[in-house]
Every structure is written in C-alpha cells, then in structure tokens.
Amino acid sequence: MERRVRWAILCALGVGLALGLTACTGFWNTAVQLPKLIVGPVVVTGTEGYVLISVADMPDGGIASIQFGTVGDEAITFTGIDETSIVSEGKNGFVVPAEDYATNPGKGSLIATNCPTGVLGGEILKVTFTVTGGNPTFVVDETKVTMADDSNEWITVWELDDSAEYHTR
Amino acid sequence: MTRRFTAAILAVGFAGLTAFAVPFGFTWETTVSLAPDGGTLVDGFQSIVAIDYTESGFTGTSYSEFHAFGFLWQEFGAEGRIGFLDLSADVLFGPSTSEYLYAQLIAEIELGALGFGCYYAQLSDAVLGGVADGFALRMAGAVGALDVVSITEFGTRIADEDFDGIEIVHTASGFSRSYVTDPVVAGQGFTGQKVTVSGLSIGCVEEIETTLYLTCGGFEFLSFELAGIDTGIPWLTFDLEIAFEVQTKTVSVTPGLVIAEALCVTPLFGILPASGGFSLDGIVLGGFDLTYSWNGVTLRDVTILAPGRYAITTPEYGSVIETIADAVEDGHDFYADYWELLSLEIDGEACCGGRYALLLNTYFEEGAGGIFGWGMTYFEGSIGIGSATRLNLALTLDPGGLEELAIGFGFDW
Numbered sequence: 001m002e003r004r005v006r007w008a009i010l011c012a013l014g015v016g017l018a019l020g021l022t023a024c025t026g027f028w029n030t031a032v033q034l035p036k037l038i039v040g041p042v043v044v045t046g047t048e049g050y051v052l053i054s055v056a057d058m059p060d061g062g063i064a065s066i067q068f069g070t071v072g073d074e075a076i077t078f079t080g081i082d083e084t085s086i087v088s089e090g091k092n093g094f095v096v097p098a099e100d101y102a103t104n105p106g107k108g109s110l111i112a113t114n115c116p117t118g119v120l121g122g123e124i125l126k127v128t129f130t131v132t133g134g135n136p137t138f139v140v141d142e143t144k145v146t147m148a149d150d151s152n153e154w155i156t157v158w159e160l161d162d163s164a165e166y167h168t169r
Numbered sequence: 170m171t172r173r174f175t176a177a178i179l180a181v182g183f184a185g186l187t188a189f190a191v192p193f194g195f196t197w198e199t200t201v202s203l204a205p206d207g208g209t210l211v212d213g214f215q216s217i218v219a220i221d222y223t224e225s226g227f228t229g230t231s232y233s234e235f236h237a238f239g240f241l242w243q244e245f246g247a248e249g250r251i252g253f254l255d256l257s258a259d260v261l262f263g264p265s266t267s268e269y270l271y272a273q274l275i276a277e278i279e280l281g282a283l284g285f286g287c288y289y290a291q292l293s294d295a296v297l298g299g300v301a302d303g304f305a306l307r308m309a310g311a312v313g314a315l316d317v318v319s320i321t322e323f324g325t326r327i328a329d330e331d332f333d334g335i336e337i338v339h340t341a342s343g344f345s346r347s348y349v350t351d352p353v354v355a356g357q358g359f360t361g362q363k364v365t366v367s368g369l370s371i372g373c374v375e376e377i378e379t380t381l382y383l384t385c386g387g388f389e390f391l392s393f394e395l396a397g398i399d400t401g402i403p404w405l406t407f408d409l410e411i412a413f414e415v416q417t418k419t420v421s422v423t424p425g426l427v428i429a430e431a432l433c434v435t436p437l438f439g440i441l442p443a444s445g446g447f448s449l450d451g452i453v454l455g456g457f458d459l460t461y462s463w464n465g466v467t468l469r470d471v472t473i474l475a476p477g478r479y480a481i482t483t484p485e486y487g488s489v490i491e492t493i494a495d496a497v498e499d500g501h502d503f504y505a506d507y508w509e510l511l512s513l514e515i516d517g518e519a520c521c522g523g524r525y526a527l528l529l530n531t532y533f534e535e536g537a538g539g540i541f542g543w544g545m546t547y548f549e550g551s552i553g554i555g556s557a558t559r560l561n562l563a564l565t566l567d568p569g570g571l572e573e574l575a576i577g578f579g580f581d582w
Contacts, residue, residue, distance in 0.1 A: 033298065033353075040340040045212060045237060048204070052343050056298070093497050093505065116478065116493035122500065123343055164297035165266050169336050169345075 033057045035158040037066075037145065038167055042136045049081070051138045053125040056169050061150030062118025067111045068145055071100050074107035075144035080133025088112070091123040118150030121169030193222040200561065200577030205570070212573065213237055226250055234344070239265035241339060242346055254278050261337065261346055268295035271337055273350040283310040288327045290350035296337060301352035303360070316368040322361035322384075324354045331363070331380070336500075360385045373399040390414045435460070437479070437490050455479040456490045469512040476508050476535065484530060484547065488512060507532035507544050523553020543568065557581050 040052040055063050069075030078086075083101040088110050090096050099110035112125055127138065142160035149155050161167070196219045204212035214237040221230045227249030234242040243264050248257040254276055261271040273290040286307040292299035303324020310317055320327060328334030328349045335351035338344070354360060367378035375397025382389040392412040400406060408423040435458040456479055459470040471490060473479050480493050480503040488510060496503045511531045519525040527550045534544030549563040558580050565573040 036297065038297070038340060040343075043238060043341050048212070052341065054338070054340070054343070090505075093493050095505070114497075117497050119497060122497075161297055164340055165268070166263060166270060166295060167297035167338050167340055168292070168299075168351075169338055 035059060035063075035155060036167070037140075037142070037147070037158060037160050038164060039138070039140050039160065039162040041162075042131075042138050044131055044136065047130055048128070049131045049136055050126055050128040052123055053127070053140075054121075054123045054167070054169070055119060056121045056167055058118065058120045059149060059155060062120040063114075063124065063147050063155060064118040064150045064152070065111070065113040066124065066145065066147040067109075068140065069109040071103050071109055073144060074100075074104060074109040075141045076101075076108035076110070076138065077106055077141070078108065078136070078138045079106060080131055080136030081138065082130040082132050083108070085128075085130035087128050089126045089128065090114075091126055092119050093117055094119070094124045096125070193220060195220050195580075195582040197580045198561075198577065199579075200563075200575050202573060202575040204573060211237070213575075215577075236342065236344070238342065241265060241342070241344060244346065253280070259348060261348075263295065263339070266295065269293050270296055271335070271346075271348065273348050275350065283308065288325060288350040290325055290335070290348070290352040292335070292337075292352050297340075300355045302355055303352050303357060305350070311368075314368050314370070315366055318363075318365045318367075320361075320363045321359070322363070324352060324357040324360050326351045326353060326361070330365075331382070357385070361389070375399075388415060439475075439478075439492070453478075455492075458490060465515060465517045467512075467514040467516075469510065469514070471510040471512070473508040480505055481507060481510050481532075484528065484549070488530065504532060506534050508535055509533040519553045521554065522556035523559060525552040526550070545572075551579075 035058045036056045038054040038056060040054070042049050042051055067075075078101075083105065086099075086101045086108065088096045088099050090112055093114045093116050094112045095114070096110055096112050099108070101108035110125075114124075129136075140160060140162065145160070147155045147158070197217070199216040200214070201211060202213035202215075214235070216235040218233045218235075219230070221228055223229075227247060230244075230246040230248075232242065232244040232246070233240070241263070243262040244259060246257070246259045250256070255278070256274075256276050258274045259272065260269075262268065263270050271290070271292050273288070275286065275288050277284065277286040279285075284307075286309075287304060288307065289302075289304040291302040294300045301324065303322070305323065305325045305327050306321045307327060308319045318329075320329070326332045326334075328351070332351065334347060334349045336345045336347045361382065361384040363380065363382045365378065365380045367376065369377040371377070374395045376395075378394040378396070380390070380392045380394075382391075390412055392410060395409040398407040398409060406425045408421075408425065410419075410421040410423075412419045412421075437455040437457060439453050439455050453475055455475045456471065456473040459472075461468045469488070471481055471488060473481060473490060478492060479490050480496060482489050482491055482496060483502040483504065486496075486501040486503070491499075491501060491503065493503065493505070495501075509532065511533075513527075513529045515525075515527045517525055528548065530547045531543065532545045532547075533542045535542065544567065546566040547563070548566075549561070551559050551561045553559045559578065561575075561577040561579060563573075563575040564571065
C-alpha cells in the first residue's frame with residue numbers, strides 16, 4: 001500500500017515538475033494585477049456620512065504611508081460636506097498625523113502612516129463628516145497622491161478605482 | 170451572459186431546496202444601532218437570516234444579510250457526500266446591485282492514505298479584480314513520517330499557509346465574505362505548482378518543512394522552515410526560515426521563549442532583535458493577561474506594556490494581546506489607543522431554557538482626560554426568552570457620552 005502511495009506521489013511530483021518547467025518557458029501569460037487605491041462612494045445615513053479608502057494587491061511589505069496632496073495642492077475635493085466636521089480615522093494600524101480641510105474651501109489634504117507594519121490589502125482610512133447637501137461628493141485626484149511601502153520605497157505603479165462596488169483582498 | 174444565466178439557475182435551485190425544507194434550521198438576527206450623540210438617531214441596521222435544509226445527506230444553506238443601505242449579500246450553499254466524494258458549493262450574489270459575484274465548487278475524496286481535492290471558482294466582472302476563473306488540484310498523502318501536499322493550479326489558488334483564499338469586500342461599507350478558493354486569472358491553463366513536504370524531525374529540530382512553488386512566470390520560491398530549534402538553553406528556542414526567490418535569499422530567525430504554564434496570569438514576552446545582524450537586544454514583556462473564572466463569572470485584566478508594538482483586539486477577536494503586525498496580517502480588528510482592559514463576563518441560565526450572557530469591557534487610554542485615564546466602556550448583553558428567542562443590547566460609552574446604542578433580537582427555529 002505504502003509503495004503505491006509513494007509511486008502516486010512521485011508521479012504527481014513528476015507531472016507538477018514538468019508543468020512547472022513548461023511554465024518556465026514562458027508560454028503562459030498571467031494577467032498583471034496592479035496595486036490599487038480604492039475610494040468608496042459617499043455613504044449617508046441621515047445627516048452623517050463616511051467614505052472608506054482601501055488598498056488591494058499592494059507589493060511585498062505593503063503600503064506604510066500615503067499622502068493626499070499638500071495644503072495649496074490638495075488631492076481631495078468635496079462638495080455638500082461640512083469641512084469643519086471632517087475627521088479621518090486610520091484603519092489597520094494607520095494613523096493620521098496631519099490633515100487639513102479648511103484652508104481652501106472644498107479641498108482637503110492628509111497624511112497617513114503605519115509604523116508597525118505595511119498593509120497588503122484592506123481599509124486604511126475612514127473619513128467621516130456631516131453632509132450639507134443632497135448629493136455629497138468626495139473625489140481623489142490620483143496625480144496628487146503619493147505612497148510608500150514598508151521598506152520606505154516609493155510605490156510608483158498603481159491605479160485608482162473609485163467606481164467598483166466590490167473588490168477583493 | 171451565459172455565466173449569469175447559469176448562476177441564476179443555481180440560485181433558483183438552491184432557493185427551491187430551502188423552500189421545500191423538511192427538516193430545516195432557521196436563524197434570524199437583527200440589530201438596530203442608534204447614535205444618540207449624532208445628528209441621526211438611527212445609525213445602522215443589520216439583519217441576517219440563515220436557513221439550512223438537510224435531505225439525503227445533503228445540506229442546502231441560504232445566508233441573507235441586510236443593512237440600512239440595502240440587501241448586501243445573498244449566499245447559497247450546499248454540502249454533502251456522494252459515495253466517497255465530499256462535495257461543497259457556494260454562490261454569492263450582491264442583491265443591492267443585482268450582481269452575481271462569485272461561485273466555488275469543492276470536491277474531495279480520500280482513498281486510503283491519499284486525499285484528492287478539486288477546487289473550482291469563478292469571480293464575476295462585477296468585482297474589481299474579475300473576471301477570473303479556474304481550478305486547482307490538491308493531493309495529500311503520507312510516506313512514512315513525511316506528509317506531502319501537492320497543489321497544481323490552473324488559474325486558481327487555495328487557502329493554505331502561503332495564501333489567504335479570497336475575501337470579497339463591499340467597497341462602500343467594508344463588509345466582506347471569505348472563501349477558500351481564489352481565482353486569480355481568467356481562462357488560463359496551468360499557472361502554478363506547489364509541493365510541500367513536512368513532518369521530518371531531527372534531534373535538535375522539532376519539525377522541518379520545505380515548499381517549492383513554480384508559477385507560469387517560472388520559479389517563484391523554495392523555502393525551508395525549521396521550527397523549534399533546540400538551543401540547549403531550556404527557555405530559548407528558534408524558528409528558522411530560509412526562502413530562495415529568483416533574485417533574493419531571505420533568512421528569518423524568530424526566537425521564542427519557553428514559559429512555564431501559569432495558573433491565571435499569562436505574560437506575553439517577546440524578543441527584541443537588534444536593528445542589524447543576527448543579534449538580540451533583549452527581552453520585552455509586552456503585556457499580561459490575568460484571567461480568573463468562577464461559577465460562570467470571568468474577570469480579566471489585560472495590560473499592554475509596550476504600546477505601539479502590541480494592541481488589544483476587539484471583543485469580536487477575543488480581546489487578546491497581539492502584535493500589531495500580526496493583527497494586521499491576520500485581519501483582526503484591534504484598539505490602537507487603549508493600553509488596559511478590565512473585563513467582566515457573566516454567563517448563566519435564564520428562564521424557560523434560555524441563557525443570558527453579559528460582557529462589560531472598560532478600556533484605559535494613555536493621556537485620556539477621564540478618571541484613571543478611562544477611554545471607553547463597551548457593554549453587550551444577551552438574554553434568552555425560552556430556548557429559541559433572545560434579546561440583545563450593546564452600548565459604547567466614552568468621555569464624550571453615549572457613543573452608540575444597539576438593540577436587537579435573535580430567533581432560532
């Protein structure tokens with residue numbers, strides 16, 4: 001019985017190795033999954049609202065810091081939101097050392113960092129606020145966003161998604 | 170179109186199973202969250218209905234989750250055995266967007282010492298990262314003392330020590346559903362082969378495990394894990410992992426302390442590695458967990474002594490001390506700001522066959538303005554009215570006042 005098991009395992013290993021070596025020749029092409037910054041829609045309950053900001057498929061080590069523009073060159077624009085009520089809360093170990101939504105009306109910037117570890121996928125920020133209009137908006141300009149990984153290296157290739165109803169992590 | 174049609178047929182089929190359910194089980198949990206301090210009285214609503222039906226060894230399940238913003242998840246499942254073949258299937262829909270999201274089918278069979286499994290999954294284009302589909306073949310067996318696991322991937326990975334499976338997240342709310350089979354590409358043939366050999370033990374090493382992983386891109390990694398290396402020092406062990414990737418070689422050494430089992434105080438020691446090289450800076454007492462249980466009453470004091478490195482997980486994840494890095498990696502929610510937890514838990518019999526359970530957690534925060542640095546108190550209670558119905562209450566108090574109040578009920582049939 002044990003001999004059969006041994007042969008079966010050896011055969012499986014052989015097939016696996018052959019397939020692997022075939023793979024090494026480059027016949028197969030796997031779709032490239034770019035790191036993603038995912039900005040959720042504005043969720044409103046009564047007069048209170050929030051936006052979740054998540055990441056997915058971050059490179060090895062994960063995202064450890066992110067900057068949404070600077071004061072005067074903000075990455076966030078919003079309408080129908082009381083800027084004095086905006087509070088950004090870090091998730092999965094992220095903290096928000098600096099944020100500004102009042103200097104320029106309708107615009108915001110923030111920095112979030114994660115000292116203990118990087119995040120490969122999951123929520124990193126929850127922005128809560130009071131809404132003032134019927135259809136509040138919260139938009140991120142990806143050209144003004146910068147991020148770095150757990151090794152303090154820039155993550156230069158990534159994509160923004162602000163329309164997906166569902167994502168994976 | 171064809172995929173959606175197939176999924177719709179499956180959904181109707183599973184729904185039909187539950188409709189004719191005899192015998193079937195039924196669980197309904199509903200919670201309404203109130204935010205007394207906010208501008209809106211009703212802050213949230215959650216209602217979960219789970220139905221299962223068993224017939225001829227097969228169990229069909231239906232899981233429906235509703236929130237204030239809509240009908241979030243509808244999942245149908247089936248599990249059973251045909252001869253020696255174990256089968257399970259899951260189909261997930263997003264009713265609020267009328268979308269089919271995901272399906273998986275798992276077939277497993279055991280022949281003596283050998284186990285075979287086929288895992289198929291499909292992710293729809295309604296999910297960022299889809300369309301993707303494929304299957305994986307898993308074979309496991311033992312040769313003497315060695316355990317061998319071979320996984321051949323055809324566009325799909327399955328959850329194990331190296332991969333997490335798939336978690337489908339509703340972007341707006343963050344609520345998610347998790348599954349074992351993770352389709353990573355669409356319409357591909359062979360994409361990967363992983364072989365793991367474990368169970369080897371030699372004199373000074375408790376267990377040796379080696380993993381070889383090849384993908385369609387070529388060689389991915391080869392790793393050797395040596396767990397529980399005996400150092401000759403009774404209170405000190407090491408785990409060693411050497412991983413070879415295409416251009417890198419990584420050596421990870423994880424020292425561990427062997428602590429005698431304590432009666433009611435569980436200290437959490439860690440070792441501080443030096444910033445460079447393979448040397449140690451010292452031993453850190455990260456915190457301790459003092460627990461005492463008596464007659465259905467449990468008292469706990471959980472204290473963090475190294476905040477920033479360790480944190481207390483939320484009640485959902487057991488209110489235990491974890492390193493922040495581990496909590497993030499494992500997806501556990503934790504309180505980053507609180508350094509101490511005092512907890513009282515009471516469990517007992519209520520009237521008419523029901524049970525009651527009360528949990529009172531009080532957290533303390535460094536620099537908080539409240540008395541003794543009080544940061545937050547969380548209370549949750551459940552009281553059974555008979556064996557089938559229970560009332561639930563949860564509230565959160567912080568120095569700003571009553572932060573959240575949730576009331577609900579549960580019903581089993």
